[in-house]
Amino acid sequence: MLKNPSVFVLGALCALPLLATAAAPSAAKRAAVASVAKHADDLTGLSDKIWGYAETALREHKSSKLLADYAEQQGFTVTRGVSGMPTAFIARFGSGKPVIGIMGEYDALPGVSQQAIPEKSPLVEGAAGHGCGHNMFGAASLGAALAIKDQIAAGKLKGTIIFYGTPAEEAVGGKTYMARDGVFDEVDAMFAWHPGDESMADAVTSQAMVDLMVEFKGQAAHAASDPWNGRSALDGAMAFGQGVEMMREHMKPSSRVHYVIVDGGDVPNVIPEHAKVWIWARDQKRAEVDDLYARIRKIAEGAALMTGTQSVVHLQGGDWEMLLNAPGAKIIDANLRWIGAPIYTADEDAFAKKIQAATHVPAVGMDRGIRALDDQEPEGGSTDVGDVSWVVPTLTLTVVTSPKAAPWHAWPVVATGGMSIGHKGMIVASKTLAASMVDLYENPEALREVRADFEKKKGDVVFKAYLPEGAPPLPRD
Numbered sequence: 084m085l086k087n088p089s090v091f092v093l094g095a096l097c098a099l100p101l102l103a104t105a106a107a108p109s110a111a112k113r114a115a116v117a118s119v120a121k122h123a124d125d126l127t128g129l130s131d132k133i134w135g136y137a138e139t140a141l142r143e144h145k146s147s148k149l150l151a152d153y154a155e156q157q158g159f160t161v162t163r164g165v166s167g168m169p170t171a172f173i174a175r176f177g178s179g180k181p182v183i184g185i186m187g188e189y190d191a192l193p194g195v196s197q198q199a200i201p202e203k204s205p206l207v208e209g210a211a212g213h214g215c216g217h218n219m220f221g222a223a224s225l226g227a228a229l230a231i232k233d234q235i236a237a238g239k240l241k242g243t244i245i246f247y248g249t250p251a252e253e254a255v256g257g258k259t260y261m262a263r264d265g266v267f268d269e270v271d272a273m274f275a276w277h278p279g280d281e282s283m284a285d286a287v288t289s290q291a292m293v294d295l296m297v298e299f300k301g302q303a304a305h306a307a308s309d310p311w312n313g314r315s316a317l318d319g320a321m322a323f324g325q326g327v328e329m330m331r332e333h334m335k336p337s338s339r340v341h342y343v344i345v346d347g348g349d350v351p352n353v354i355p356e357h358a359k360v361w362i363w364a365r366d367q368k369r370a371e372v373d374d375l376y377a378r379i380r381k382i383a384e385g386a387a388l389m390t391g392t393q394s395v396v397h398l399q400g401g402d403w404e405m406l407l408n409a410p411g412a413k414i415i416d417a418n419l420r421w422i423g424a425p426i427y428t429a430d431e432d433a434f435a436k437k438i439q440a441a442t443h444v445p446a447v448g449m450d451r452g453i454r455a456l457d458d459q460e461p462e463g464g465s466t467d468v469g470d471v472s473w474v475v476p477t478l479t480l481t482v483v484t485s486p487k488a489a490p491w492h493a494w495p496v497v498a499t500g501g502m503s504i505g506h507k508g509m510i511v512a513s514k515t516l517a518a519s520m521v522d523l524y525e526n527p528e529a530l531r532e533v534r535a536d537f538e539k540k541k542g543d544v545v546f547k548a549y550l551p552e553g554a555p556p557l558p559r560d
């Protein structure tokens with residue numbers, strides 16, 4: 084269970100001279116990790132069921148009920164339905180300070196259904212699948228919360244543990260609504276993890292992004308007999324696209340803009356009265372995204388002027404970039420090295436290599452290392468965990484659950500997330516999170532350093548969500 088205690092002590096002495104984690108793991112930390120091990124079959128069982136449900140954003144009714152029911156059975160007080168989302172929930176145990184939070188996701192992705200086998204083969208043709216591994220994310224985070232709950236119940240730790248069931252990461256961004264509504268305001272420090280193709284305490288940020296729907300309204304007419312009476316909304320959309328392409332030349336290298344035309348009219352012989360362009364703008368910094376957002380608004384106005392149409396820019400959502408927490412990353416790094424990366428059998432490695440061969444990436448098998456804090460490259464992508472990180476110090480890690488370099492948001496992640504490779508990764512994540520949380524309960528100085536880093540980096544910035552007014556758009560079916 085505790086594979087490399089000597090590595091922990093050596094690593095911690097180098098990296099964390101001021102923190103209690105430099106000492107040998109405490110009895111409470113060992114007990115918390117043992118609690119994860121004790122519940123491991125329950126946790127992988129929950130993950131497998133959610134993998135099978137494969138419910139997409141805000142449709143995660145069975146998945147959220149499964150986790151909420153388990154938390155309730157284990158003694159948590161559960162509140163179901165948060166921030167207008169029936170599939171969000173809060174499970175809490177204990178009282179007083181510190182208040183430590185941990186988040187779990189459980190939404191799937193459309194169209195990536197896959198069996199737990201190393202060749203592309205849908206479980207249900209055209210159905211959703213867990214192509215981002217959120218089945219493991221939710222179950223492992225709840226396992227870590229349960230490990231802390233066990234220690235509070237046994238009188239070994241003092242304070243409050245709160246598990247947040249956060250739906251719809253892949254669309255809508257459930258956490259963004261919860262952050263906007265102040266749901267996380269009572270928390271002293273927040274934890275989360277994410278499945279990946281290697282293991283590390285996260286030390287690079289995600290991208291801030293804004294999600295816009297740009298609508299053009301024109302005037303219909305016969306395209307051959309009286310086109311002079313028409314004004315084409317599609318012309319507006321295309322002029323808008325041209326404007327965005329001209330902006331692209333003059334953006335920061337870190338900026339990304341991508342769009343699709345979701346409505347370009349109905350038929351060629353009617354001048355289109357309506358058109359819509361769905362566009363996302365991203366950057367490593369929210370300030371740059373704000374700038375792109377303002378320029379996109381101007382481009383929409385200009386395109387409408389050019390084409391005699393009207394434009395409306397609808398804000399649909401967005402994320403802030405991750406506000407990194409340096410002392411928090413060191414705590415997670417030390418605990419991850421103590422727990423150790425997953426160890427695979429020859430069969431598991433062969434499973435991974437088959438997937439790599441099928442997806443045309445080097446057939447190197449599973450990654451077995453732990454990436455250093457100072458050896459991480461920023462990756463493209465955004466997450467609503469970023470929003471939370473501007474409200475409360477947020478400590479996150481990535482644990483390997485998928486073959487090295489195989490495509491993400493795709494069938495390989497679904498395949499390994501439904502068998503022993505994924506199980507091993509999620510249990511390492513759960514133990515690492517539990518051990519790291521124990522550090523903050525037992526060592527007020529560690530929590531103070533985490534909070535001080537957060538306050539310093541946040542400065543006087545006040546979080547304001549990229550969201551329209553009102554509740555999240557619930558699916559109608």
Ligand SMILES: [Zn+2]
Nearest residue numbers: 215217252277
């Ligand atoms: Zn994800």
